[in-house]
Every structure is written in structure tokens, then in C-alpha cells.
Amino acid sequence: AQKVTQAQTEISVVEKEDVTLDCVYETRDTTYYLFWYKQPPSGELVFLIRRNSFDEQNEISGRYSWNFQKSTSSFNFTITASQVVDSAVYFCALRFSGGYNKLIFGAGTRLAVHP
């Protein structure tokens, strides 16, 4: 079965703190893709990153970084020096090769960054 678990329901930090959002996935497929989306209060899901199962290199984009570890089936997301504008719900999602591009989402982690 395909499944994504985001164990952290809510995280609250003070501005400039670093924060890591955890994502653990389950799939039997050897070819799959992992995604992170941001959902601000406006409601729209904003695409952040896509990684395929054959590329375990970590990625950094500005204050955002992602750590993909197949050994632990995890794809964690770190925000460095958090800002109030980072406040949102963040979703991790899995797309497996047999699913017609269907995304399986985790329940999301609500991040609140306080001034």
C-alpha cells in the first residue's frame, strides 16, 4: 500500500529559528516521486519540490532544504531562519509509478512562525 505519514500535526517557532518537517512514506515501487507543497491561508497548494526515487542528493533552495533518505523512507524538509511568511500548512506527497500520476498526500503539518 502507498502511504505518507506526517507525524507532526502542528509546529510553533519563533522567527529566525530553524525548523524541520518530517515525512515518512511507504511504497513497494522502486520508481516513485516525492513532493512537498505549501498551503498558505489563501488555500492554494504551492509546489515546492519534486524528487525521484533514484536521486538521493539533498537539495537546497534559498532557506529551504530537503533531505531524502531511502534507507529510512524519509523525505524531510528544513526551513532555515524561519520567517512569518513561512506560516502555512505543508504537505508531503507520494506519486508511485502505477498510479496514473495520482498523488497520495500526508495529513499535513501546520507551521506557525511567530515574530
Next chain:
Amino acid sequence: EAGVAQSPRYKIIEKRQSVAFWCNPISGHATLYWYQQILGQGPKLLIQFQNNGVVDDSQLPKDRFSAERLKGVDSTLKIQPAKLEDSAVYLCASSFSALGRGSTDTQYFGPGTRLTVL
């Protein structure tokens, strides 16, 4: 480039009434998706179209939900009759193409329609 458009943004109806949502995908995107997002949960796929054909509707409650994409561009999702448990945000997404194993296709989402059933 314009993003995915959805309307209305909000809708309040009473149970047993009907409601329809509209979605216009990103220009040139062949694949269109409708997701249901219940409060506190991640989005769940209801139906997926490739051009004007249905690819996956396995999680669509077909006794009350219907969707169409007649000309392979915009799409309408309908609920008739609505139940209290249909209260959710309905998200539309589109991607260039979903074909092929290992497709690198990325889905882009609209702002959603928040439905409240009283």
C-alpha cells in the same frame, strides 16, 4: 502564465441541494484532477481526466458526484444531492501530461472552492 482558475471560491448550501464547481486548467495542460480536502486532512483524489477522458475515478462517490470535461479544457464537478460530510475544500489541479511510468509531471493547484453543507 495564468494559473489554475476555480469558481466559486466559497459556497454554502443546505443538505440535499445540488452544487457545481468550475475549473479552468493551465493552458496546454492535458491532465486535470479534482481533489477533496476535508478539514485537517490532506487532499484526496476524486477524479482524473486525460484530455476529455476519465483516467481514474475510483474514489469518486458516483451515486452523488459527477464530473465532466467535455472539450478537454475546463471541467465541472457536481454534487447532487449534497450531504453534511461533503463539507470540504474542492481543489482542481492540472499537469502537462500524466502519461508513462516515471513521468516527471508536476501538478499545479488552483485556489479551491470551500463548500459548507448545512
